[in-house]
Amino acid sequence: xxxxxxxxxxxxxxxxxxxxxxxxxxxxxxxxxxxxxxxxxxxxxxxxxxxxxxxxxxxxxxxxxxxxxxxxxxxxxxxxxxxxxxxxxxxxxxxxxxxxxxxxxxxxxxxxxxxxxxxxxxxxxxxxxxxxxxxxxxxxxxxxxxxxxxxxxxxxxxxxxxxxxxxxxxxxxxxxxxxxxxxxxxxxxxxxxxxxxxxxxxxxxxxxxxxxxxxxxxxxxxxxxxxxxxxxxxxxxxxxxxxxxxxxxxxxxx
Numbered sequence: 001x002x003x004x005x006x007x008x009x010x011x012x013x014x015x016x017x018x019x020x021x022x023x024x025x026x027x028x029x030x031x032x033x034x035x036x037x038x039x040x041x042x043x044x045x046x047x048x049x050x051x052x053x054x055x056x057x058x059x060x061x062x063x064x065x066x067x068x069x070x071x072x073x074x075x076x077x078x079x080x081x082x083x084x085x086x087x088x089x090x091x092x093x094x095x096x097x098x099x100x101x102x103x104x105x106x107x108x109x110x111x112x113x114x115x116x117x118x119x120x121x122x123x124x125x126x127x128x129x130x131x132x133x134x135x136x137x138x139x140x141x142x143x144x145x146x147x148x149x150x151x152x153x154x155x156x157x158x159x160x161x162x163x164x165x166x167x168x169x170x171x172x173x174x175x176x177x178x179x180x181x182x183x184x185x186x187x188x189x190x191x192x193x194x195x196x197x198x199x200x201x202x203x204x205x206x207x208x209x210x211x212x213x214x215x216x217x218x219x220x221x222x223x224x225x226x227x228x229x230x231x232x233x234x235x236x237x238x239x240x241x242x243x244x245x246x247x248x249x250x251x252x253x254x
Contacts (some may be wrong), residue, residue: 205221
């Protein structure tokens with residue numbers, strides 16, 4: 001397969017606490033693309049801009065990659081903040097590849113292109129468990145197939161542009177990654193010691209994780225109150241799914 005490498009003289013990314021984050025403050029931060037399916041540029045506003053085109057007009061493998069080493073020992077989450085315009089679909093399957101020790105490991109999930117933020121647990125929320133990420137090891141390359149090739153047939157991606165503000169692999173949904181959600185969505189009381197309610201919109205389901213990313217509780221229906229009476233004191237993250245969009249809110253249990 002034709003291979004194109006895009007280089008940046010000064011990479012702007014950080015590695016801390018078994019976590020790697022790209023903020024795209026300048027340049028493309030060492031990201032490259034396979035073939036000619038995806039063109040990468042920095043839009044000058046702190047975003048990695050992906051545009052889709054090939055000489056034939058047909059996409060084959062729209063994938064970007066980065067060779068910065070990632071220690072996967074405590075990595076549980078993939079996070080991306082983005083905007084998408086002129087996409088032929090409203091949601092697509094995204095594949096994350098981890099090249100490590102001569103093997104490829106996969107994590108994948110459906111991304112809502114209108115959501116603005118995309119995050120999932122790459123160990124427990126994968127849509128297809130083809131080759132699960134092991135508990136230890138360091139990657140030689142990370143690849144993101146966006147969208148997965150199964151989404152290409154019958155769709156014109158030539159006008160599409162996806163601007164990525166941040167990409168991160170982290171051990172938990174840290175406070176640095178949780179962005180302010182729609183102001184209409186409010187968790188109260190917060191802090192709480194017994195239960196909380198969600199004000200502003202109905203939700204389809206929610207999941208609650210502790211500060212290390214461990215799933216603590218799932219609620220699969222819209223309820224008026226969610227009990228946390230048996231939770232130890234501390235910081236939690238409530239991932240709320242509503243109309244195909246996932247939003248994350250911090251919760252303090254006292």
